[in-house]
Amino acid sequence: MFKKVLIANRGEIAVRVIRTCKALGIITVAVHSEADADAPHVKMANEAHLIGGSRVAESYLNIDKILEVARLTKAQAIHPGYGLLSENAEFARRCGKEGLIFIGPSPEVISKMGSKIQSRKAMEEAGVPVVPGITYPLADAEEAVEAADLIGYPVMLKASAGGGGIGMQVVHSGDEIRKAFAGNQKRATDFFGDGTMYIEKFVENPRHIEIQILADGFGNTVYLWERECSIQRRHQKVVEEAPSSFLSETTRRKMGEAAVKAAKSIGYKNAGTIEFLVDEEQNFYFLEMNTRLQVEHPVTEEITGLDLVEKQLKIAGDEALDFSQEEVKREGHAIEVRIYAEDPKTFFPSPGKITKLELPKGSGIRHELAVHDQSVVTPFYDPMIAKLIVKGNDRDDAINRLHGALVDYHIEGIKTNIPMLKEVIAHPAFRSGDTTTDFVGKYLKTKKTNNAE
Numbered sequence: 297m298f299k300k301v302l303i304a305n306r307g308e309i310a311v312r313v314i315r316t317c318k319a320l321g322i323i324t325v326a327v328h329s330e331a332d333a334d335a336p337h338v339k340m341a342n343e344a345h346l347i348g349g350s351r352v353a354e355s356y357l358n359i360d361k362i363l364e365v366a367r368l369t370k371a372q373a374i375h376p377g378y379g380l381l382s383e384n385a386e387f388a389r390r391c392g393k394e395g396l397i398f399i400g401p402s403p404e405v406i407s408k409m410g411s412k413i414q415s416r417k418a419m420e421e422a423g424v425p426v427v428p429g430i431t432y433p434l435a436d437a438e439e440a441v442e443a444a445d446l447i448g449y450p451v452m453l454k455a456s457a458g459g460g461g462i463g464m465q466v467v468h469s470g471d472e473i474r475k476a477f478a479g480n481q482k483r484a485t486d487f488f489g490d491g492t493m494y495i496e497k498f499v500e501n502p503r504h505i506e507i508q509i510l511a512d513g514f515g516n517t518v519y520l521w522e523r524e525c526s527i528q529r530r531h532q533k534v535v536e537e538a539p540s541s542f543l544s545e546t547t548r549r550k551m552g553e554a555a556v557k558a559a560k561s562i563g564y565k566n567a568g569t570i571e572f573l574v575d576e577e578q579n580f581y582f583l584e585m586n587t588r589l590q591v592e593h594p595v596t597e598e599i600t601g602l603d604l605v606e607k608q609l610k611i612a613g614d615e616a617l618d619f620s621q622e623e624v625k626r627e628g629h630a631i632e633v634r635i636y637a638e639d640p641k642t643f644f645p646s647p648g649k650i651t652k653l654e655l656p657k658g659s660g661i662r663h664e665l666a667v668h669d670q671s672v673v674t675p676f677y678d679p680m681i682a683k684l685i686v687k688g689n690d691r692d693d694a695i696n697r698l699h700g701a702l703v704d705y706h707i708e709g710i711k712t713n714i715p716m717l718k719e720v721i722a723h724p725a726f727r728s729g730d731t732t733t734d735f736v737g738k739y740l741k742t743k744k745t746n747n748a749e
Contacts, residue, residue: 297613298322298372298397303341304362304387305377308666308682309589310337313375316605325369327362329355331674336666343369350676356380359387363394373397373612375605379678382588383410399612400566401587408562409585412456413494419582422561424554427573427581429496437477441470443495450500453477455484456492459584461531463487466498499581501732502573504528505540506586507555508596510607511564514616519552520596520604521626526731527720529643534713535720536592537631538599541691541729547578558585567593567608591634591683594664598630598687628687629694633702633717635665635682637673640716641741645679648672651709656701660687660694673710681712691729695721716740 301317302325303310314324314337326341331350338344345365348355355361357380366374374396376382382400385407391398400406409415417431428447433456434440444451444467453476455463463484465476477493485491503526511517522543527535539548555570569590571583593604611617637646653669665682667673673681686701688694702718720726725739732738 297615298609300325300369300371300373301399301609302327302362302366302369302371302374303337303377304356304374304381305379306332306335306337306356306666306677307680308664309377309379309591311340311666312664313377313605314340316603316609317375320606320609322609325365325371327356327365329676331676336668345369350674352380352676359384359390363390363396366391366394366396371396373399373609375399375608376588378586378588378591383586385410397612399608401564401568405562405564406587409587410457411492412454412584413492414456415585416496416582418562419558422558424558424561424582425580427496427499427583430494432494433492434477434494437474440473440477440493440495444470444473447495447497450498451495452498453480453493453495455480455488455490456494457490458484458488459586461528463491463493464531499573499575501576501734502526503540503542503731504533504571504583504733505543505551505574505580506569506571506590507551508590508593508604509555509559509564509568509570510604510611510617511559511566511568512611512617513565513614516617516620517556517559517564518617518619518621518624519555520600520602520624522548522551523590523592523595524731525592526733527726527735528733529716529736533592534634534636534717535631535731536595537629537691537694538595539626539629542574542578542731544578547574547580551580554580554582558582566611567604591680592632594662594683594685595630595632598662598685599626599628600624601627628689629691630685630687631694631698632683632685633698633721634680634713635684635705635707635717636713637679637681637710638713639711640713643713645675646673646711647675647679648710650707652706653708654704654706656684656704658697658701660697661701662686692727695727 300323324341326344347361381387385403388398389403481491508520524540569586572580662685686697
């Protein structure tokens with residue numbers, strides 16, 4: 297096991313990784329921007345080092361500075377968390393050149409799965425079902441129209457790089473493609489440095505269901521059941537739960553086996569997630585692979601009893617998985633909601649100072665956060681400030697506990713999406729398990745103002 301690990305991230309995920317490292321007796325090194333000088337992850341770590349200005353390009357994306365700190369502190373490994381550099385193949389490659397263990401898959405796998413076009417090709421070759429579409433980059437809007445005419449409308453115009461719904465739009469005609477192409481390509485270029493676009497068939501009324509996998513360096517790969525992540529705004533998840541109330545046991549097993557097949561086909565090692573779209577008949581299609589820890593990993597931890605960060609560390613330290621597929625348990629039901637500093641109607645970010653923070657308490661409640669009373673939420677980073685996770689004996693029990701926890705969750709000084717989350721949890725459609733990806737636009741009051749980008 298490693299003696300010292302640098303966490304190349306911030307916020308609640310940095311706190312989460314530090315917590316497990318401390319439990320394992322690992323010395324932790326935090327890095328931070330000027331804006332995060334007093335952040336919780338900085339205070340929790342054994343060591344903390346300033347790496348640049350407040351903007352992510354000046355600090356958390358500064359590979360040279362992060363590696364400089366790793367050399368200075370004699371860290372043995374780097375945990376990238378999620379977001380930022382976690383799926384940056386060049387960063388993983390640079391870590392290797394410096395003699396550092398990158399806690400994640402190989403640079404080659406990250407690169408292949410980081411391109412949605414390349415990943416589609418890889419999954420097709422592996423025999424994993426994929427959404428009908430193209431596996432080549434589009435030259436321009438007219439080529440996109442030609443491809444869409446062959447696939448059939450509606451289609452999803454998508455950026456090959458990145459995620460979070462950026463560069464993605466449902467289109468219903470050639471004219472819509474012509475209007476949408478340049479703008480989405482520019483957004484993809486601005487956010488990811490890659491404007492490559494492609495098209496796939498739009499699956500009507502889908503569910504977004506993903507499979508968590510773990511793979512060691514000794515040929516062992518297991519799936520840890522599924523997470524349903526269909527409740528989204530602007531193609532970004534806000535409510536995640538495990539297990540899905542929609543899947544049959546047969547489909548659940550088939551999806552798990554497909555995820556293991558996908559991971560093995562590319563030589564995957566460490567924790568990863570295979571994301572699928574599932575239609576109304578429970579046909580499932582590969583969407584993408586996230587080569588990192590997911591924001592929503594706590595719900596899997598709650599139903600399996602596993603610490604995924606611990607498993608990441610042990611796999612990266614060349615330890616074999618100490619359990620088989622048959623030994624993966626599934627107990628109870630867990631739901632996670634993401635708390636954002638944003639207007640609950642428009643979803644615009646709402647930075648500012650938290651003047652009061654009161655967290656709910658009680659059985660089955662878990663908090664992942666990196667803010668406190670008097671914390672300043674800056675405009676420089678993602679507006680997610682916390683995650684609330686509840687576990688119940690079954691789905692109804694979990695929903696009831698979550699509803700009570702949200703009622704008791706008090707944040708003042710900034711706007712948050714808690715009112716929107718309360719509306720989701722209380723809605724009869726959610727209670728009944730009708731959780732397709734169009735839930736927010738179909739059922740919530742926010743749908744009239746759900747045009748923020």
